[in-house]
Amino acid sequence: xxxxxxxxxxxxxxxxxxxxxxxxxxxxxxxxxxxxxxxxxxxxxxxxxxxxxxxxxxxxxxxxxxxxxxxxxxxxxxxxxxxxxxxxxxxxxxxxxxxxxxxxxxxxxxxxxxxxxxxxxxxxxxxxxxxxxxxxxxxxxxxxxxxxxxxxxxxxxxxxxxxxxxxxxxxxxxxxxxxxxxxxxxxxxxxxxxxxxxxxxxxxxxxxxxxxxxxxxxxxxxxxxxxxxxxxxxxxxxxxxxxxxxxxxxxxxxxxxxxxxxxxxxxxxxxxxxxxxxxxxxxxxxxxxxxxxxxxxxxxxxxxxxxxxxxxxxxxxxxxxxxxxxxxxxxxxxxxxxxxxxxxxxxxxxxxxxxxxxxxx
Amino acid sequence: xxxxxxxxxxxxxxxxxxxxxxxxxxxxxxxxxxxxxxxxxxxxxxxxxxxxxxxxxxxxxxxxxxxxxxxxxxxxxxxxxxxxxxxxxxxxxxxxxxxxxxxxxxxxxxxxxxxxxxxxxxxxxxxxxxxxxxxxxxxxxxxxxxxxxxxxxxxxxxxxxxxxxxxxxxxxxxxxxxxxxxxxxxxxxxxxxxxxxxxxxxxxxxxxxxxxxxxxxxxxxxxxxxxxxxxxxxxxxxxxxxxxxxxxxxxxxxxxxxxxxxxxxxxxxxxxxxxxxxxxxxxxxxxxxxxxxxxxxxxxxxxxxxxxxxxxxxxxxxxxxxxxxxxxxxxxxxxxxxxxxxxxxxxxxxxx
Numbered sequence: 001x002x003x004x005x006x007x008x009x010x011x012x013x014x015x016x017x018x019x020x021x022x023x024x025x026x027x028x029x030x031x032x033x034x035x036x037x038x039x040x041x042x043x044x045x046x047x048x049x050x051x052x053x054x055x056x057x058x059x060x061x062x063x064x065x066x067x068x069x070x071x072x073x074x075x076x077x078x079x080x081x082x083x084x085x086x087x088x089x090x091x092x093x094x095x096x097x098x099x100x101x102x103x104x105x106x107x108x109x110x111x112x113x114x115x116x117x118x119x120x121x122x123x124x125x126x127x128x129x130x131x132x133x134x135x136x137x138x139x140x141x142x143x144x145x146x147x148x149x150x151x152x153x154x155x156x157x158x159x160x161x162x163x164x165x166x167x168x169x170x171x172x173x174x175x176x177x178x179x180x181x182x183x184x185x186x187x188x189x190x191x192x193x194x195x196x197x198x199x200x201x202x203x204x205x206x207x208x209x210x211x212x213x214x215x216x217x218x219x220x221x222x223x224x225x226x227x228x229x230x231x232x233x234x235x236x237x238x239x240x241x242x243x244x245x246x247x248x249x250x251x252x253x254x255x256x257x258x259x260x261x262x263x264x265x266x267x268x269x270x271x272x273x274x275x276x277x278x279x280x281x282x283x284x285x286x287x288x289x290x291x292x293x294x295x296x297x298x299x300x301x302x303x304x305x306x307x308x309x310x311x312x313x314x315x316x317x318x319x320x321x322x323x324x325x326x327x328x329x330x331x332x333x334x335x336x337x338x339x340x341x342x343x344x345x346x347x348x349x350x351x352x353x354x355x356x357x358x359x360x361x
Numbered sequence: 362x363x364x365x366x367x368x369x370x371x372x373x374x375x376x377x378x379x380x381x382x383x384x385x386x387x388x389x390x391x392x393x394x395x396x397x398x399x400x401x402x403x404x405x406x407x408x409x410x411x412x413x414x415x416x417x418x419x420x421x422x423x424x425x426x427x428x429x430x431x432x433x434x435x436x437x438x439x440x441x442x443x444x445x446x447x448x449x450x451x452x453x454x455x456x457x458x459x460x461x462x463x464x465x466x467x468x469x470x471x472x473x474x475x476x477x478x479x480x481x482x483x484x485x486x487x488x489x490x491x492x493x494x495x496x497x498x499x500x501x502x503x504x505x506x507x508x509x510x511x512x513x514x515x516x517x518x519x520x521x522x523x524x525x526x527x528x529x530x531x532x533x534x535x536x537x538x539x540x541x542x543x544x545x546x547x548x549x550x551x552x553x554x555x556x557x558x559x560x561x562x563x564x565x566x567x568x569x570x571x572x573x574x575x576x577x578x579x580x581x582x583x584x585x586x587x588x589x590x591x592x593x594x595x596x597x598x599x600x601x602x603x604x605x606x607x608x609x610x611x612x613x614x615x616x617x618x619x620x621x622x623x624x625x626x627x628x629x630x631x632x633x634x635x636x637x638x639x640x641x642x643x644x645x646x647x648x649x650x651x652x653x654x655x656x657x658x659x660x661x662x663x664x665x666x667x668x669x670x671x672x673x674x675x676x677x678x679x680x681x682x683x684x685x686x687x688x689x690x691x692x693x694x695x696x697x698x699x700x701x702x703x704x705x706x707x708x709x710x711x712x713x
């Protein structure tokens with residue numbers, strides 16, 4: 001890219017000079033090298049770009065919003081059955097009492113309406129939400145059929161609110177998970193690979209400023225981050241219409257912060273490990289609990305209150321809370337101080353420790 | 362190996378002392394766990410000199426060179442490079458030295474050009490990437506990925522990364538280990554070229570022929586100590602003869618030594634006349650021959666160092682015939698640094 005620009009504007013002295021500066025800037029070269037190496041790794045491209053989209057598609061299909069379910073009910077007389085069938089929300093079948101109770105027990109119907117004289121008895125399980133819904137619809141339907149008149153006229157206006165669907169919930173979760181994975185794998189594996197192949201040792205034997213080695217990683221991470229976030233969220237927006245209620249620049253900032261925290265964790269995990277096996281093990285040890293606990297696929301607040309403070313202190317929980325807050329509720333950064341503070345801690349602490357214990361050989 | 366012509370052009374014998382010292386080591390010691398890797402080394406390398414650290418694996422060569430490169434801290438002693446030291450002049454030194462390490466693997470998916478551009482960016486001054494590619498004769502491979510290079514090409518790339526900063530002092534740690542003979546010779550040519558350009562080079566090797574061919578001066582190391590130092594010619598002269606005659610006799614089989622004893626065993630029967638006493642071979646008859654300087658026997662192969670091969674050999678044959686011995690092997694070679702090492706330690710250089 002640099003090459004092409006140079007040729008195109010070859011005659012311009014300041015451009016030439018700027019290009020030359022970039023060419024000889026070790027920070028630029030380290031960043032560019034890191035980017036090239038990432039992009040030349042087909043597996044990395046799959047995990048960073050393709051996998052989250054596939055996951056979103058899968059979840060989007062599995063949890064798509066269907067029209068409200070038609071509830072299966074049973075009734076003991078023809079009159080009742082007709083009254084129930086009149087409502088579009090119910091699918092009524094006529095059956096005798098014993099057949100009805102059997103159907104109820106095995107779950108082929110959620111409610112059985114029995115007529116005994118002038119009275120109607122509803123059999124249903126009131127801990128089952130579907131059954132309770134069926135009870136209300138059935139009650140209305142039978143009363144209306146029997147000639148009840150409503151005292152207040154009512155009109156229905158139906159609303160389908162985005163933002164409350166499962167896909168809306170899971171997209172920020174997947175985003176957080178992806179930021180974690182790409183940052184940790186990106187740093188962890190390639191640092192240990194460089195150590196194993198004695199490249200790190202060769203680099204410290206050169207005049208390369210040591211901080212630039214890390215800075216090169218972080219800068220290439222930011223470039224990759226921009227691409228992967230835009231691709232993933234763009235997909236979620238276009239295909240699923242996932243809402244963005246918070247300020248976009250705040251969302252961007254949250255992504256950067258999340259990525260930095262996990263880069264620091266990746267650095268920590270890689271600061272001593274000598275083999276790929278060792279670093280893989282450490283990485284799974286760090287990431288696995290968060291995949292389960294941090295509320296990627298379901299709300300982390302479902303965990304018992306005893307461990308909840310622990311769950312909340314995990315960087316991925318904080319990241320996902322903040323991302324959901326921004327995207328779904330439009331929460332501003334000022335209201336997200338707690339997750340942001342947690343993320344900042346998870347950036348600073350592992351970073352400080354790894355700088356101390358990092359081994360170049 | 363060791364032909365006179367090559368020694369003659371080994372060139373100026375640098376005086377190690379003086380203001381022009383590129384490297385000065387005094388009393389260097391380094392221990393790892395319970396191994397004393399470097400055990401009190403003094404070295405001086407003059408500017409423009411090609412200096413070799415020769416020794417078997419585990420002799421302390423790499424530890425010594427890595428201390429010089431500022432990668433390992435010494436336990437004791439001082440190291441001065443180009444008048445600077447690692448405690449106060451590290452940044453400056455890194456700019457002025459070039460380093461090639463053992464077994465560095467550059468990323469497979471980077472091209473030769475990209476790797477060199479990266480390394481070039483670390484140096485304030487230096488040659489261009491193009492020049493370094495040309496120097497390492499990698500022009501045809503400049504756009505190839507490192508993963509597709511041969512062993513020799515990878516090693517030349519490593520060399521090129523150490524040259525992009527146009528170093529005054531170049532460290533090469535076992536530059537040809539693991540290369541095939543052709544690639545080795547190719548790399549030697551490259552080092553020769555760098556020598557001619559007046560660069561100071563310090564290299565380690567466990568190949569005697571490499572040290573003989575490339576180095577102006579050599580320090581032979583063993584067990585963390587320098588056991589001999591000088592020009593290859595001087596060192597070879599200490600063997601006492603210019604040529605080595607090796608022979609074995611088939612009858613009678615000496616007692617105590619199995620007939621199938623290995624030819625170059627690692628257990629050294631030092632000059633052992635004890636071993637020889639089992640033989641009917643009279644060694645005195647051999648050493649009495651004019652030109653034969655010394656005799657030793659190693660795993661039933663007899664070695665004589667000989668100064669006038671053309672007159673000595675017929676007499677050796679005669680002496681052996683006189684004793685009624687049948688020759689099963691006979692060969693001669695010019696004395697090498699290997700023979701120096703064997704003389705000093707009783708072991709072969711290749712043995713670990």
